[in-house]
Amino acid sequence: MKNFYILVFLFLSINVFAQQIIQDDFEGNGTITTWAGDDCDLNTNYANPFKIGINTSSTVLQYDDTGGSYANIRFDTSSNLDLSIKNTFSIKIYVSSSDITGNQENKVSLKLQNNTLAEPWSTQTEIIKPIVLNTWQTVEFDFKNDGYINLNAGSATPVSRTDFNRVLIQVNGENNKDLVTAYIDDVSYYESTYINQDPVFDRLVWSDEFDGQPGVTVDLDDSKWFKQTYPIQGGQSWANGEIQHYTDRMDNSYISNGTLKILAKKETYTNNNNVTKNYTSARLNSKYAFTYGKVEIRAKMPFGVGTFPALWMLGQNITETGGYWATSHGTTPWPDCGEVDIIEHWGDNQDFVQSALHNRSSFGGTVNKGGQRITNASTEFHVYTLEWNEDKMIFSVDGKVHYTYNPSIKNIQNWPYNAPQYLLFNVAILPNITAGFTESAMEVDYVRVYQESTASVSENDNLLDVSLFPNPVNNDLNIRFSSDLGNTKGTIYSITGQKVQEFYLENSAKKVDVSNLSKGVYFLRLASDKGNSSHKIIKN
Template sequence: MASAAAMPQTQPVQDDFEGNGTITTWFGDDCNINVAFSNPFPQGINTSATVLEYQDIGGQYANVRFDVSNNYDLSSNYVFSLKIYIPSSGITGTQPNQVSLKLQDGNLAQPWSTQSEIIKPLTPDQWQEVSFDFLNDEYINLDPTSPPPTERNDFNRVVIQVNGENNNDLVVAYIDDVFYNGTIAVDPEFDVLVWSDEFEGEGAINDTKWFHQTLLPTGTGWYNGEIQHYTDRVDNSNMSEGLLHIIGKKETYTNQGVTKEYTSARLNSKYAFQYGKVEVRAILPEGIGTWPAIWTLGKNIDEDGGWWDLQGFGTTPWPDCGEIDIMEHWGINQNYVSSATHTPSSFGGTINVGGQTVPTASSEFHTYTLLWYPEKLVFKVDDVIHYTYQPEEINSSTWPFNAEQYLLLNFAFLPDIDPEFSSDTLVIDYVRVYQNESIGMLESSDNNMGLQIRNFPNPANDFTLISYEIHEPGEVRLSVYDINGRLIETLVETRQQAGIHQQRWNFKGLEPGVYVYTLQVNNQTISKKIVVD
């Protein structure tokens, strides 16, 4: 494996359109673009070989845009710049010659609703360098109640618009050397396959990877009003032709002294993990009353009959353990795929939910993806993001996702099931979990005193999240030292209860090198190293 220390944690935002840029998400709205167009006017301040061609085709809101993976920090770096050339021969109408740069939150359904914009005048037929200073230039907030842009942290999209909007005039322009005078955080790339099931066998599922959860948790049924029995029969879950089949049936079935009219299967993975990418390629069952799900629960959930509870890990009730719903599909709302999180701050009818329509959800394979980072969860279908959970404040109420979770696959039935239903199947091609090459640095250091501690990212630039678990209440001190043993900062010095805790260490501007963070609980001590880039 490559050295983890070589992995950047921040990167510049720039594009010279000659292969040296970091912007890979250029997109035109009512605007034809070519990001490798030969410079038609190599003169003045710009003699470079290639530029971006911007060709407004008459759309009312024509523009070109790009997104970045994390939000801009405008508190200290707030200037964007570019070079632009507008040939007078490419202009129609009487719109003012101008270029505007808009900052938006691309995660919103209406990303323009909270935008901030700076407009600069242009002179045709010459290359000009234009800067957009969101601290000192005059800006326009579409929502007048929004704070100044340098006090916000929700921008992740840049929109460039030539000669205004609300018109159908045409304009051709050439853009080069797009640049932001700061950097953005770079999410880890989860590219190492650490666990998977390709379902290559025939017959019963692989019981070294999966556990059939069949025990009725209430004694007579399941939660959420579900009306089925989950069984361990091959009639309800099996492998064939490289696919997993979770089969829901209408049939009279008695188990645990309880008779029900529907059967299906609920699988627990015998693998648990923290942070990474989950991909599941699946075809969903359909019909009113059907409810397939691909999801995770905290390994520490106290739920009788679950695999991890049977192994002795069940110490925490739901929702304190955390739940991540990668995919849920209610047949009463056919083809709408939903994702959600359940935490102590919001659970059950959670407000933390999003989704998208997948027209062929029950007729074609689609890939359902979770990206689990230390500070956010991103949900996608076929690489199209529909929801990001990123609480403003990370604490035990909003973020129980600083500990291992396990996967669940199930097909439930609800009381409104169509009386004509007989059988349908949740078909899964594969389940894959990826992590980053440096994820090994997340492994907890266990000692004979029971303390556990880890941090991520490591190596790090600007910040890291330190997670630790203590098994009994005590006086806790978490400190950071340099390699020579000099105290840099004390992060925690208080009494804490038993459980998992998380502390963010911000060290922007700290000299790069190796540092040591030390956790002391009563008379017990454990230390780990962190590399600051």
């Protein structure tokens, strides 16, 4: 009898929590039969009006929010989901800028609910992702690794729950009367193949070691640095109430004994605008700009109440008069260009260092900041590091992290950081400078910028019998395995190491649309629980 109860329990467990296949391509190959719309119109057999980019299929789902306050589309699953086994939903989505009204953020939500409750939403969990208009894009909702929102704060984490049996998709939020028409395709549900998705920045792409002949003072390498001298506020002064002039003289910035010195001095100086001030210093712009990577700066801060040194970055597109990039790239004013303060130090708060982000969502006295107290900031060198990828920025000193910036929904207001930034080093003088101050220098031993390298991709090909065809490829790349490897993640890199495309293989075959890639050589990395491999692709 005991064995009978065990068998009954196992039978019920399998039937309640079986991980059924959930997918729909809206061309007759789907397993979802319960599509429904709330407060909106729904058509699961709509001719694809935008057969471009990553989605040239003939038929898609049309989601037409005609002004319903809580418009969404949904389907029920045949058995409860177990997110500890499968945890990721994926969709393709297209929203045209001509098919929306209002000023809602462009985003898509995926919600999980319990349809056996009188109020199914009462215990829901939700992931919200930003979308880009006028293009097909793949959006993933990973309930194991992504940030989620539980409507009921007392609910457990999604991966520990097995009560979900309803899936909702909602575009541009709820509780509004705005109109939205969206097209959705290739809905699927699978186990996350999250394999340390943070990139490894191991390829040195730009640096200055500030080396020179011992005992000899030399100027900076003018192929790498520009000395910015023109005041940004009406030709008179700089921001933050700074009271110094920045000069291009070697008196204020130079290399000696293996380090860069930016020397702030008390002296009377009249600039080219015939403005006289009592302090001088230097502000350096790098002649190199980049998107994503790791920045390491080994530096020592100056001494003195009123000194304000900074190692930081600005968007290359800033329209800042007198900056190195303004003439060739200036299109966007501050703060919309984005500012990244890798490290700042104030002489009246000795040994406290801070990192901060300034953008349209918060600037000036920004709330996007974090810092830590270190020892001997002005007498010893410390390594100040920024790791910047497409998802977040991590700030640390000597390997100890003090701030991570990772807004859950990224938009132009809070994340202009998907475009090139350049480096700035400076020492400012604030009005509270101590009367006895004469001079003090910030020293920089080196600055190094690293990015991802295809060399970091494992060359140990232990994914057996992988075939790619055609190669060279025009539009569709076919990937085949001789055996089932489980969930496999594919990442395509340019020859310079930049990640250009990601996708997932859920079985032993995959057709990948690479029509958006430019002609050239690329590298494909395949990674699964059973191993890694890398392959060269030639795009015609």
